[in-house]
Amino acid sequence: MEIHAARGLRKGVEAARVWATRAPGGVQQRVILDQLYEDENRAVALITRRWHWAEDGSLAREDEMAWMFELRDGLVSSWRAFEDRGEALRRGGYSPR
Numbered sequence: 001m002e003i004h005a006a007r008g009l010r011k012g013v014e015a016a017r018v019w020a021t022r023a024p025g026g027v028q029q030r031v032i033l034d035q036l037y038e039d040e041n042r043a044v045a046l047i048t049r050r051w052h053w054a055e056d057g058s059l060a061r062e063d064e065m066a067w068m069f070e071l072r073d074g075l076v077s078s079w080r081a082f083e084d085r086g087e088a089l090r091r092g093g094y095s096p097r
Contacts, residue, residue: 004080016079027051027060034064037094043069044092046085068092 003010003019010019022028028051035046045067051060066088070078082088089096 001076002078004078006081025054028054035097037089037092037097041071042092043071044088044094045069046088 001011001013001016003016005019010016030050030052032048032050033045034048037044047065047067049063049065052058053060064085066082066085068080068082068088068091069076086096
């Protein structure tokens with residue numbers, strides 16, 4: 001498992017778990033799946049991240065982006081985020097619908 005995060009590459013399931021776990025309070029995110037492109041070896045998810053303040057639920061920020069997943073034996077072997085949805089689709093070999 002590889003996570004290509006903004007602060008560098010993370011390898012292994014435990015490293016992924018630590019990277020993805022956020023402490024309670026402060027700003028929390030919700031991920032909305034807008035569209036999914038997939039085949040046997042790869043998937044590109046167009047997503048919207050909504051960041052909410054835990055204290056009152058108010059919206060702190062919203063980001064439209066894409067996540068690309070490399071798949072092996074039906075499991076995610078690599079994950080990478082893209083600020084540019086078009087770039088993620090091109091790198092994944094997909095055309096926008």
